[in-house]
Amino acid sequence: MPARPVVLRWESLTKKAFDRLDRARCVVLVTCSPLEVHGPHLPLATDLLEGEGLLARTLRFLPERHRERTFLALPWIWAASDVVPQPGSIAFRPGTTVRVLEDLGRSLAAQGFRDVLVSNFHGGPRHFVAIERACERVSQERGIRMVALFSLMLSRLTGRGSGETLEDVIGALPGVRRADLAGDTHGGLLETSQLLALAGEWVDPEYKSLPRVTYESWLAQAQGGRERPQRRGLLGFLDMLASFRGNLRFFLTETYSGAPAGASAELGERCLDALGERAARAVAEVLDGTLPASACHSPLWRYRHFMVHPAMVRLADFLLGFRSPIA
Secondary structure (H helix, E strand, C coil): CCCCEEEEEHHCHHHHHHHCCCCHHEEEEEEEECCCCCCCCCCCCHHHHHHHHHHHHHHHCCCHHHHCCCEEEEEEECCCCCCCCCCCCCCCHHHHHHHHHHHHHHHHCCCCEEEEEEECCCCCCCCCHHHHHHHHHHHHHHCCCCEEEEHHHHHHHHHHCCCCEHHHHHCCCCCCHHHCCCCCCECCCHHHHHHHHHHHHHHCHHHHHHHCCHHHHHHHCCCCCCCCCCCCCHHHHHHHHHHCCCCCHHHHHHHECCCCCHHHHHHHHHHHHHHHHHHHEEEEEEECCCCCHHHHCCCCHHHHHHHHHHHHHHHHHHHHCCCCCCC
């Protein structure tokens, strides 16, 4: 494999070094994820480390034609919503995320930067849709390409674009059974494995003795084992709210969902490589100009007005029975 692209840290540059950059050829990288509880065993920066790790693996698999670009990494941004409601998690309104990233994108565009990749590894819908919202506005207003990488991956790994699903990709890795992935959504097998690969010294060895805990098993008990059929339109949105309400109740008492005890650094490396390889294909299309920023949205983009509009956020919190600590 060719040499890895060189990544410069924004905060490490002098003014002299910064002025030498060909900003039109730079790709600015930034990770926007929360500081959030991930079980008793993972660091609060888990999603930030994974978001930055996804960017690093993406660059590793970029095709040769883009490797000569300058990649400029900004410090973490940890303004995020829909965090696990436990002490240690820091919550922001979706609108705050939108405004922070809008200001960032506009500032970069004013300085002559043309390409911005915003990474994330937090599955809170109001967070990643807020990132999409900011990227869309800046891209349209300033004529640059500002793309939400996590949402782009969601669009590719839901069986709609490439035909692959995340379960297909991860379930095919050596050492993984598809049954292992059921309910593995937060601080479980995959996230623990990725953190062992990315920052193993930050992982508490207690993970090896943690039992399997899932939202789905909790929900099945709450509903008497019955599954509700999937619906569309307004009913589908109400079902989604019901799912959020259930997740909220679950995470008021639990701090992870999955089976972290089976995690390993080797599995984490395989997972990061699999995701990075697919992300690199998509990013190459963006940089080639064959994939417009408007085509990089997640499946939940259709609900963006419900996700980020302040009045709708307050209404959703009311319907969820959630009292925001920052309201």
